[in-house]
Amino acid sequence: MQHKFVEYIPEEVIEGNIYISVQFATAVHKCCCGCGEEVVTPITPTDWKLIFDGDTISLNPSIGNWSLKCRSHYFIRRNVIQWCSSWSEQQVNTNKLQDKINKDKYFEHSKGEEEPILLIKLWRYLKALITS
Numbered sequence: 680m681q682h683k684f685v686e687y688i689p690e691e692v693i694e695g696n697i698y699i700s701v702q703f704a705t706a707v708h709k710c711c712c713g714c715g716e717e718v719v720t721p722i723t724p725t726d727w728k729l730i731f732d733g734d735t736i737s738l739n740p741s742i743g744n745w746s747l748k749c750r751s752h753y754f755i756r757r758n759v760i761q762w763c764s765s766w767s768e769q770q771v772n773t774n775k776l777q778d779k780i781n782k783d784k785y786f787e788h789s790k791g792e793e794e795p796i797l798l799i800k801l802w803r804y805l806k807a808l809i810t811s
């Protein structure tokens with residue numbers, strides 16, 4: 680897997696590449712199983728974390744494409760795909776619930792901080808539009 684730091688995610692996402700926009704805190708790649716579906720992983724304190732070690736990238740936690748037909752499940756660690764077993768419906772639901780709890784907890788702690796972050800993002804977006 681090749682990582683590409685970009686300002687904007689390109690219209691054509693090439694298989695085997697992962698595009699990372701730091702500005703918009705998002706990474707996009709084509710599903711590693713080869714099904715051709717695009718997978719978007721938002722980088723936020725409650726979604727995915729991106730680790731760049733100067734040479735390779737890792738995404739945490741794993742990427743579970745439960746909404747895709749292929750239901751593929753893998754980690755991207757140091758630009759290498761590590762396959763995991765597909766989850767059962769129950770595991771997916773348990774994970775979704777845990778995710779929701781984490782998000783609720785996070786936003787409860789950062790009430791009032793959320794708004795400035797959104798404003799900064801909006802401002803960056805507008806600035807990027809003007810300067811492009």
Ligand SMILES: [Zn+2]
Nearest residue numbers: 710712714749
């Ligand atoms: Zn797939």
